[in-house]
Amino acid sequence: MTRKLNLRIWRGDSTDGGLKDVVVDVNEGEVVLDVIHRVQATQMGDLAVRWNCKAGKCGSCSMEINGKPRLACMTQVASFDEDETITITPLRAFPIIKDLVTDVSFNYKKAMEIPAYEHPTDLAPGAARMEQVDVERSQEFRKCIECFLCQNTCHVIRDHEENKKSFAGPRFFIRIAELDMHPLDRIKNRKRTAQEEHGLGMCNITKCCTEVCPEHIKITDNAIIPMKERVVDIKYDPARMFSGLLRREKRD
Amino acid sequence: MSQNLTKLKYDVVIVGAGGAGLRAAVEAREAGLRVAIICKSLFGKAHTVMAEGGAAASMGNANSNDNWMVHFRDTMRGGKFLNHYRMAELHAKESPDRIWELEMWGALFDRTKEGKISQRNFGGHEYPRLAHVGDRTGLELIRTMQQKIVALQQKDGRETGDMEANLKVYAEFTVTDILKENGKVAGVYGYWRENGDEILFEAPAVVIATGGVGKAFKITSNSWEGTGDGHALALKAGANLKDMEFLQFHPTGMVWPPSVRGILVTESVRGEGGVLTNNLGERFMFKYIPDVFKDKYATTEEEADRWYTDQDNNRRPPELLPRDEVARAINSEVKAGRGTEHGGVFLDVSKRLSAEVIKKRLPSMWHQFYELAGVDITKEPMEVGPTCHYVMGGVDVEPDTAAAIGVPGLFAAGEVAGGMHGSNRLGGNSLSDLLVFGRRAGAAAADYAKANGANPVSDATIAKAADRIEAPFKNEGGENAYSLHAELQEVTHNLVGIIRTGDEIKEAIAKIADIRARSQKVSVAGNRQFNPGFHLAFDLDNMLLVAESTAKSAILREESRGGHTRDDFPGMSNTWRQVNHISSFNGSEVTVTPRALPAIPKELFDLFDIHELEKYMTPEEIAKGGSN
Structure with missing residues (x-):
């Protein structure tokens, strides 16, 4: 059931940054946070992202997914079209620290x-x-x-x-x-x-x-x-x- | 040494900002001391947030027969009498006060008809005993204490003009070492995640309240923070760990889809009437009531069902046996081919409660299954299976003060401390544990700091701590921390997981040693700034020490008890009950030695029916009738 997913992830810090294209495997039932973790473990070991419970209870993995403020752990990959590129950016109202992590x-x-x-x-x-x-x-x-x-x-x-x-x-x-x-x-x-x-x-x-x-x-x-x-x-x-x-x- | 080293001085430093750490901080600040709270994540995100069911305290609001002695007995039974009796006693006596105290700080628990704090049923508790807020009790606890911290800061602000003058939260900070001088605690060392800058906290008293170790296992309900940091920090500082073979596999974690495997399904589902069935539709728990609990649980479905409306004249349903029993039963059903399509069993609450009541009493479960698994639990059953949830083992402490034995100035409370829960923790006893012993640790740390004063850290000690932080960047071409972590999780899951055998544990010990050797050369990509790969290098080291302690304790204990099940020694042995396993670390490897469990004093011994004690104790112990 594994397929390829096109992601665009904002990478950078308070001085500079931009969207980076990544292709990553995705399995049935996975949420956006799962694929971010896979990117981290296999392609970008230093990709900064906050998360804790992975069950929608702690409110750590807030980010903007295709421009909408969401919890990455509660956003199903299957809720997007299969050929759609998912764009992941940090929260906009707060200063950037690094990648998807902002100063809250x-x-x-x-x-x-x-x-x-x-x-x-x-x-x-x-x-x-x-x-x-x-x-x-x-x-x-x-x-x-x-x-x-x-x-x-x-x-x-x-x-x-x-x-x-x-x-x-x-x-x-x-x-x-x-x-x-x-x-x-x-x-x-x-x-x-x-x-x-x-x-x-x-x-x-x-x-x-x-x-x-x-x-x-x-x-x-x-x-x-x-x-x-x-x-x-x-x-x-x-x-x-x-x-x-x-x-x-x-x-x- | 780092050029950016910041040096801070406090009276008490709390490592960990979950329930135990925050409760300790409140106590130490109220004792008049300057306190720093170090969080691994943002303030208010600690794993306590995930606690769902409630906090056990014998307030007697739902059944007036309840009191501390009943709670004490239940806790000892749940732990199969391996608990430190004094911790179980203090816990049972003090938890009602700790709950009422939260209410005085603004907590809003669910109410009974009379307007008191409502209490719900849970596995192993004789009476409805868990103070709760729907199924998000942990969130209520942590938010209440977070807001209590703010209240104390506002008071300081009014008095000094600076809200953070005497109590400050340092969020997203990694502690890499507990520092000692002249054999006593002198502070902690670590770095800010945000920028990698190093900080020295000088303090004569340090409380570790870092929670659990679940991330050392593959299927776990724990978040990324549960990497045994405090366990490892304490070991390296010269403290000992007690009974690390005992891991609680919570019987009900989600099993499908794979991405949510392990996420907790609260025991409240069973407390509210959920039943477990296999793929034949059989309510299988009736087959798994162990001898020691035979007279306390219903033997027919009819009696079990009646219990929900008449608890005085019926026995409890076996779904509410202690967690170790239920987890093993589910494991056996799945192994025997009677599991669900995805390797779990069914848990169904939809047949007993209306959709409206389910959404009110179990709101986050409804939400969790609906959003993550596409299952509507008001209409259909959940699929569940065991998940690594809690470590009973932990830092060897003095029960009354939470002082780590052997390291003056070091204290430990909450999940990171050992002894309270014996071989198996009852649901609901964790939230009350962290309040009772968090408070005691904070008070004892404050007393110690007042009596001993500052213990300055030498430059040599600082240099050594700083070198350790820089090391992962100096290793070029070393292995990736993520893959070593995954490898460790496979080893623990397959070889020292829920069911163990001697040969497998031996294999695990060898494999953990191999991973540990390779982990010394882990190399990290990128720089120090908010770099998860860099953080994982330290977390991995902690998890490896924990896993080594667990495996080396597990190989010695030739019996099955609570959260330690040996296929090659399936029975519980009354002589093994007299033994604690003490892990120590010499700088290169963990050594485990047996130590005699303290005998229960007569006044606590006499709280039990002698025939019940005969199931757990040797004839000599029974004849002695307690230690005094």
């Missing part, structure tokens, strides 16, 4: 800027009681495997490096939403900081992030839009505007 440290910096969960001070270990239905809302966002495909595809940063400073990106909007919907978290002003400090307002809900999410998290519908709506509610609530509650709405 932007995401880890943003993660550090979001205030951590705060547990109620009066709850003893094991004393928390939560309904399944209440934890499920946040659990949807905690499925995130941090592949950063949503960050990569989001045009607010994909084509606008200058926005990175003030825009946390979809991955971190769902992190904020997750904490905001957490039944026990003590911090109450998360929606507002999403808007004022993490650039929620820059998102114009084109849903590109939702489309590429390998965990099928409804990023736009379940996290971004509800937060945007609430932010608007709070901001234009006449009672709050008069009483100055907006400014005072901090920790309970």
Whole structure:
């Protein structure tokens, strides 16, 4: 069942690079990561690629396959036509390190800027009681495997490096939403900081992030839009505007 | 010596950023020390992410009869009583606190009707005991601890103005040596994958939490990181490994298509009611209930089926026997010609649960089979077979402190540590193990660092470590690391795999020695910058030491127990139970020596029915009734 596959792989580093043509064997049932490994083992021993679990659970092998942000471990070779050349390039929104590996440290910096969960001070270990239905809302966002495909595809940063400073990106909007919907978290002003400090307002809900999410998290519908709506509610609530509650709405 | 050498000073360095490493880091930082966490991959990608089923802790939320003593008994039975009793005791006593602690850090486990943490059934556990989040519990654990690390960094940021002042994550970094001065740990040495630059971490205390060794085998559930790095680093630093013959072959890995062979199919599938059948449609596990478990498992399909709704009046289905038993049974069925087209057996959950419930309780399994194998598990059975999953053997440690015996300043926790699981680990005991002993290792490393202070590294030691990194580029025309790795995997798979014989193990020892000799001349293409061939040269060296320890331990143990099955010695021997195998390394080869297993103290001995102990212990041990 082995056949030949034409691949074009981007090779290079931060200074220079380009697409290299490779012909490699492919077997039935293989995913793109399998053929990249075969190229590595037989033709390009120093081809740089990130991967870990090879089962869609760790989010390491993010790359662009024929221009689409995908996990290489979850992309079947058979999903392309047999005579089609598959072009593999690194994530575009992040700086190149080498070949298919990019510098994703932007995401880890943003993660550090979001205030951590705060547990109620009066709850003893094991004393928390939560309904399944209440934890499920946040659990949807905690499925995130941090592949950063949503960050990569989001045009607010994909084509606008200058926005990175003030825009946390979809991955971190769902992190904020997750904490905001957490039944026990003590911090109450998360929606507002999403808007004022993490650039929620820059998102114009084109849903590109939702489309590429390998965990099928409804990023736009379940996290971004509800937060945007609430932010608007709070901001234009006449009672709050008069009483100055907006400014005072901090920790309970 | 590298021109770009960066020297960093810390109190405690943690090698490994999975569950055990992160838990150790939290503890050491909370003890007030400066801590570095070294990850082999990006932060949050460690193999803990792959843990699916849950974390075992006798919180008693699903069945109030559960308590630490029941959990302790189950763990000892699962390990066929080769466990270090003290580790199993600490683990059973402390795991509920460790789970509740995660909840206080923001983890969101699935709930019971009363709103408590839900607990599910798993092989070998008498009661529903696994705290879980669908079938992605490991992700929840690692993300919670990752976020706890960030919380600690934010606190440091508020106090010092620099979030990374006292706790910093060094991602995509390879550790090549644990450094010692005057017989004590002095730090670690290695290089950044990104650019190949070398870094010296000076620290009096080092915790290794590097996980497993699966990549030394051909069919494995482990990612590329599972190359026994910590096992080998510890051996080379003068620590010993314990019981390296015991490898857990998880009974259910994917078998088709070939590219996914070995990827884990969670035990939760069976916990939720999945049944195993052969190509005759026979539910074969009833034929494989061993004598030691005869009175604990259902003998008819009717009783097994009733158990799912009434656990007080029925015995458990044999699909939920400990993993070693199920893996051997599947192996036997396939060998006898009753396997599936692709050399596995069938695992079917579609007949017991609705499609909706399957997608809710086993979401990532549904996804995994649908996307990778084109199988809809809500409608059809999965094909599964054994896959190398976990190493019970590991660094010989003091149970209470996780201190590596023989190397002051070195600690080991999680899969890389030995003793906790005996000859076979129960599902769910890994996530709780890494929390319990990660915390203990972090605390003990902090105490040690406070008591001992810095132990400066000499230039000579640095020069030696630096030479080792440069070596693969100096070998011209040597062999390719990828092909040697593939060769090693064939040898381990065929000769020291799930079923072993003396002659095959001898052959394996010779072949591993040959590959090891050739590996000294591995040559690497390209430069140091993010170069997988270069990384593999070091990983290969680690895997070879692990494989040598495994084979040399396996040849000595003339019995079958847990994750060590000898076709030529099929029975379990009560005199062999009294023996641990200790691997040490003299710089050129591994030597394995027997050592007496510590006897169980009376108060733990008395937790068991004497007739059960008679199945495992010699009459003399029974007569003694415990060690004190």
